[in-house]
Amino acid sequence: DAGVTQSPTHLIKTRGQQVTLRCSPISGHKSVSWYQQVLGQGPQFIFQYYEKEERGRGNFPDRFSARQFPNYSSELNVNALLLGDSALYLCASSLTVSYLSGYGYTFGSGTRLTVV
Amino acid sequence: SQQGEEDPQALSIQEGENATMNCSYKTSINNLQWYRQNSGRGLVHLILIRSNEREKHSGRLRVTLDTSKKSSSLLITASRAADTASYFCATDRGSTLGRLYFGRGTQLTVWP
Numbered sequence: 321d322a323g324v325t326q327s328p329t330h331l332i333k334t335r336g337q338q339v340t341l342r343c344s345p346i347s348g349h350k351s352v353s354w355y356q357q358v359l360g361q362g363p364q365f366i367f368q369y370y371e372k373e374e375r376g377r378g379n380f381p382d383r384f385s386a387r388q389f390p391n392y393s394s395e396l397n398v399n400a401l402l403l404g405d406s407a408l409y410l411c412a413s414s415l416t417v418s419y420l421s422g423y424g425y426t427f428g429s430g431t432r433l434t435v436v
Numbered sequence: 437s438q439q440g441e442e443d444p445q446a447l448s449i450q451e452g453e454n455a456t457m458n459c460s461y462k463t464s465i466n467n468l469q470w471y472r473q474n475s476g477r478g479l480v481h482l483i484l485i486r487s488n489e490r491e492k493h494s495g496r497l498r499v500t501l502d503t504s505k506k507s508s509s510l511l512i513t514a515s516r517a518a519d520t521a522s523y524f525c526a527t528d529r530g531s532t533l534g535r536l537y538f539g540r541g542t543q544l545t546v547w548p
Binding site for chain 2: 324355359360362363364365408412414416424425427429430432
């Protein structure tokens with residue numbers, strides 16, 4: 321079975337531009353979460369979607385938005401890019417919105433975004 | 437904001453030695469998880485330990501949890517060069533919504 325797939329793997333954008341990152345969860349997983357990891361830091365939560373509905377949002381500006389499609393894949397959009405948006409963007413999938421069942425998340429390899 | 441605080445920030449050992457990493461957190465939790473990350477790539481889930489568990493094993497990994505001290509430790513026995521990676525602890529801050537709060541991580545280097 322394929323794991324969590326993210327595209328593209330690397331991306332270079334100019335300040336002010338917009339970017340769309342994509343994530344395909346593991347087959348059967350209905351929850352997708354997005355995390356931002358700045359170099360030298362741990363990942364920070366951006367969004368969680370379950371059954372196409374937003375279930376949680378981290379402390380990020382409105383320039384960040386996301387959606388989940390009927391096939392449970394997801395897109396993360398960032399508008400008006402700033403230099404500080406340069407980071408590794410990670411997508412994680414899970415069976416349910418809560419991991420109290422005892423299973424951890426499965427993360428993709430991430431998209432490395434560089435804003436110049 | 438970061439939840440966990442791993443220490444040490446960096447750990448360097450020889451192959452065959454044991455590696456111990458610690459994590460402290462500030463709030464109540466339902467579960468605590470440990471993840472590994474190789475060279476800025478994706479995170480790999482290692483172990484999840486529930487708040488009512490004190491110790492858990494998986495292969496060469498041993499995780500302990502002390503909720504009274506709000507701390508956890510990850511022990512890797514008989515380390516290998518392939519264990520070189522960053523290790524992160526993550527908690528849920530008591531929420532059941534699945535959002536994870538990560539620490540800054542411990543960079544482990546295992547020398548052949």
